[in-house]
Amino acid sequence: MRFRSQRVAYPYFAVALLLFGLQMVFGLLAAAKYLGPDPLLNVLPFDVVKAIHTNLLLVWLLTGFMGAAYYLVPEESRVELHSVRLAYVQLGIWTAMGVTAVVGYVFRWTAGNKLLEQPFPLKLVIVIVMLMFLYNLGMTIRAAGRFTTTEGVLVGGLACTALLYLPALFEFDNYTVAVFYRWWTVHLWVEGVWEMIQGALLAFLLIRLSGVDREVLEKWLYVIVGLTFISGVLGTAHHYYWIGVPRYWLPIGGFFSALEPLVFLGMAMYAYYAIRRSGLAHPNRMALHWTIGSAIFSALGAGLLGLAHTWPAVNKWTHGTLITPMHGHMAFFGAYVMIVLGMITYALPGLTGRSEDSRETAANFWSFWLQISGMFGMTMAFAAAGITQTYLERILGIGYLDTQLKLQVHFLMLVVAGILFTAGVALFLWDFFFLAGRPVAVPEREGLAAARSPAV
Amino acid sequence: MTKRAARLFFFLSTLASALIFTVLTIDSHRQFPKLTNAAAIDEHVIAGKHVWHRENCTNCHTLLGEGAYYAPDLTKITAQRGAPYLREFLKDPSKFYSEARDGRLMPTLKLTDQEIDDVIAFLGWISRIDTQGWPPRPILVRGSAVPGAATALGVPAPQAASQDPIELGRAAYNATPPGCAACHSVAPGVNIVGPTLAGLPATAAARIASPDYKGKAKDAAGYIRESIVEPNAHVLTGPTYAAGGRSLMPGDYGETLKPEQIEQIVAYLLTLR
Numbered sequence: 001m002r003f004r005s006q007r008v009a010y011p012y013f014a015v016a017l018l019l020f021g022l023q024m025v026f027g028l029l030a031a032a033k034y035l036g037p038d039p040l041l042n043v044l045p046f047d048v049v050k051a052i053h054t055n056l057l058l059v060w061l062l063t064g065f066m067g068a069a070y071y072l073v074p075e076e077s078r079v080e081l082h083s084v085r086l087a088y089v090q091l092g093i094w095t096a097m098g099v100t101a102v103v104g105y106v107f108r109w110t111a112g113n114k115l116l117e118q119p120f121p122l123k124l125v126i127v128i129v130m131l132m133f134l135y136n137l138g139m140t141i142r143a144a145g146r147f148t149t150t151e152g153v154l155v156g157g158l159a160c161t162a163l164l165y166l167p168a169l170f171e172f173d174n175y176t177v178a179v180f181y182r183w184w185t186v187h188l189w190v191e192g193v194w195e196m197i198q199g200a201l202l203a204f205l206l207i208r209l210s211g212v213d214r215e216v217l218e219k220w221l222y223v224i225v226g227l228t229f230i231s232g233v234l235g236t237a238h239h240y241y242w243i244g245v246p247r248y249w250l251p252i253g254g255f256f257s258a259l260e261p262l263v264f265l266g267m268a269m270y271a272y273y274a275i276r277r278s279g280l281a282h283p284n285r286m287a288l289h290w291t292i293g294s295a296i297f298s299a300l301g302a303g304l305l306g307l308a309h310t311w312p313a314v315n316k317w318t319h320g321t322l323i324t325p326m327h328g329h330m331a332f333f334g335a336y337v338m339i340v341l342g343m344i345t346y347a348l349p350g351l352t353g354r355s356e357d358s359r360e361t362a363a364n365f366w367s368f369w370l371q372i373s374g375m376f377g378m379t380m381a382f383a384a385a386g387i388t389q390t391y392l393e394r395i396l397g398i399g400y401l402d403t404q405l406k407l408q409v410h411f412l413m414l415v416v417a418g419i420l421f422t423a424g425v426a427l428f429l430w431d432f433f434f435l436a437g438r439p440v441a442v443p444e445r446e447g448l449a450a451a452r453s454p455a456v
Numbered sequence: 457m458t459k460r461a462a463r464l465f466f467f468l469s470t471l472a473s474a475l476i477f478t479v480l481t482i483d484s485h486r487q488f489p490k491l492t493n494a495a496a497i498d499e500h501v502i503a504g505k506h507v508w509h510r511e512n513c514t515n516c517h518t519l520l521g522e523g524a525y526y527a528p529d530l531t532k533i534t535a536q537r538g539a540p541y542l543r544e545f546l547k548d549p550s551k552f553y554s555e556a557r558d559g560r561l562m563p564t565l566k567l568t569d570q571e572i573d574d575v576i577a578f579l580g581w582i583s584r585i586d587t588q589g590w591p592p593r594p595i596l597v598r599g600s601a602v603p604g605a606a607t608a609l610g611v612p613a614p615q616a617a618s619q620d621p622i623e624l625g626r627a628a629y630n631a632t633p634p635g636c637a638a639c640h641s642v643a644p645g646v647n648i649v650g651p652t653l654a655g656l657p658a659t660a661a662a663r664i665a666s667p668d669y670k671g672k673a674k675d676a677a678g679y680i681r682e683s684i685v686e687p688n689a690h691v692l693t694g695p696t697y698a699a700g701g702r703s704l705m706p707g708d709y710g711e712t713l714k715p716e717q718i719e720q721i722v723a724y725l726l727t728l729r
Contacts, residue, residue, distance in 0.1 A: 034526070036555060036560050037555035037559070037561075038555065038560070038561075041555075041561060042563055045516075046515070046516050046524070046526045046527075047512040047513070047514075047515035047516045047526075048512070048515075050515045050516070050524050050526070051512060051515045108510075108512070110509075110510070110512050111509060112508065112513065112514060112515070114514050114515065114522065114523055117512070117515075149459075173497055173501075173502050173505070174488060174494055175492075175505060175519075175578075175582060176491070176492045176585060177488055179520065179522060180481075180484065215459060218459065219457065219459040219462045220462070222459070222462035222463050222466040223457075223462050223465060223466070225466055225470075226462070226465045226466035227469075229466075229469060229470040229473050229474075230469045230472075230473050232473075233474055233477050234473050234476060236477065241590070242521055242587045242588055242590035242591075243520045243521075243522070243585075243587065244585035244586055245484050245487075245488075245491065246483065246487045246491065247588060248480070249480070249484075250588070252480070316589075316590060316591075316592050317592065319521040319590065319591075320518040320522065320525070320529055321525065322525050324525065325525065393595065393596075394591065394592075394593070394595065395593075396600075397593055397600070398596070398600045399596040399598035399599040399600060400527075400528040400529070400596065401528070401553070401558045401559065401598045402599065402600065404559060404560070405558070405559050408559075
């Protein structure tokens with residue numbers, strides 16, 4: 001930590017991690033419901049639990065991105081944040097929105113649109129918060145007059161995230177048209193602009209952790225983001241199968257989403273290159289674990305497992321089966337969860353007033369491996385269940401309910417792997433809240449920061 | 457590649473992708489009315505869509521294959537079940553399904569009769585959207601569409617429904633032993649190991665009339681009986697049918713099957729016209 005105002009990242013990370021913990025509770029509950037019977041059927045049915053599980057994921061990841069941006073932008077632009085107070089106000093409103101949404105879902109206050117269940121007033125709050133956030137970052141960068149490629153890609157990704165949320169505000173009478181535009185938000189977030197965010201955070205962490213030449217990494221960052229948009233924008237077509245849209249989306253979806261793994265392959269090669277150049281020398285080895293882990297797991301989960309069911313001839317049979325959560329769980333974990341946890345692990349020593357180089361705890365180490373194993377197990381459980389479901393229900397034509405009864409053993413494995421994963425998350429939280437120490441206001445290199453800050 | 461070239465690649469590729477995507481989006485809008493049968497979207501369909509969203513249906517069910525995977529896909533449900541059934545079902549799902557038997561149950565939503573009619577209208581409109589042939593075969597809520605597959609799910613093998621000889625013959629044909637169905641399908645054109653028995657009475661008559669016929673049968677029933685008891689009386693050529701002029705079918709059905717069972721199977725096979 002080089003600037004006083006970077007400390008604002010700490011409460012963002014804290015809120016993000018608390019919501020991450022809560023997401024696990026609802027995830028386990030949802031998995032248990034697959035085993036049935038469900039004693040909470042009339043109190044907290046599956047649809048509520050599932051909506052909360054996915055919404056918490058989106059909210060905590062965005063909270064993590066915001067915290068990461070507030071940590072990264074001052075350091076890249078070499079200036080204090082425009083307004084720390086605004087950042088705190090923003091976090092307050094954002095958290096209140098998140099909590100209201102979750103409580104609202106329990107009491108059946110929902111827009112009932114997958115992943116965009118937030119009722120309209122809360123959607124407006126989200127837009128306002130995003131504007132506050134972008135204003136704060138924009139003013140900071142303007143004051144500094146220094147703007148690196150890495151932070152440009154990060155801020156660009158965040159700005160596009162806000163922009164692409166706008167289609168979610170509209171309502172369409174035609175369900176097909178509604179689904180068409182729902183993907184402008186959901187797909188272009190997770191397979192478009194969020195990959196910009198991941199790429200930028202990856203670049204930042206690799207530059208810091210490996211000390212590799214910034215010019216080289218930033219050049220490849222452009223290439224990766226360029227590939228992301230070639231494959232991601234037209235790859236939206238792989239959500240336009242079988243939903244009442246023109247037929248030409250089928251070959252377009254097949255071709256362009258087949259290119260999507262290239263992006264993740266690019267990121268993995270990126271990480272490999274950085275390691276080759278400078279070795280695994282950085283003392284914050286756990287930050288390195290999460291960073292490299294993100295590059296590898298997103299290549300597997302988002303790249304390979306996405307490709308597994310994206311071809312129209314395959315998707316015709318797998319569309320709407322448990323193959324989708326197989327890909328979804330590992331993709332979100334690899335691409336976004338791990339990069340945020342990497343950023344937190346990297347920033348934490350500085351935020352809590354220690355040397356940036358001096359931390360590796362057993363708790364974080366075990367958290368990493370438990371989460372990796374848990375997520376691997378869950379992916380395998382969903383895969384086995386999804387393949388069996390596709391074969392029995394879609395190909396042989398056995399009824400949905402009869403098929404689900406045949407999948408019980410995989411759901412059992414899902415619950416076991418989910419418990420392992422949750423243990424890993426609990427360890428991460430314990431490490432963050434109880435072992436890492438309290439945040440400090442004084443930067444590690446106060447004098448250096450003051451000299452660099454144009455405000456002084 | 458220089459950083460400048462990389463930046464140019466990024467801007468140009470993004471611009472080109474966005475441009476193509478925009479053009480295709482505009483063209484899709486041109487086609488939406490026809491593909492989605494948009495003229496049929498009336499106030500009931502719209503009201504039903506509101507019920508669909510308000511009740512958060514998509515977080516258990518899939519529609520057009522999108523949603524959650526905890527409950528069956530409803531894209532074609534109105535074509536499969538019809539409004540009278542769906543109306544009763546939505547009033548109280550527990551009359552139709554139970555957690556004990558099916559593992560899952562839909563909560564009772566306490567919808568008004570009007571809301572139920574609206575949501576059925578909405579689902580009816582959905583079922584007529586042009587989904588490019590998806591699903592490739594019907595997705596059923598419950599039960600098995602494949603003969604014999606239910607046995608694998610722990611349901612006992614089907615018994616003869618009556619004492620009718622044809623019905624008893626059908627049951628014997630599908631049972632193992634004797635295992636007739638393991639080699640002979642009754643579907644036209646499906647040759648498993650032995651030839652299909654679809655249209656057997658006509659085939660049998662044609663074989664007897666042929667100058668190549670070597671057996672003693674005088675009519676179709678006689679031919680079928682002879683083929684079961686004495687497979688070598690008249691041997692069909694084919695790589696999986698015969699070798700060295702001898703049929704590959706077991707030759708001991710005359711001893712393992714009772715005479716009345718053979719007559720029942722013959723009676724059944726004569727119905728495969």
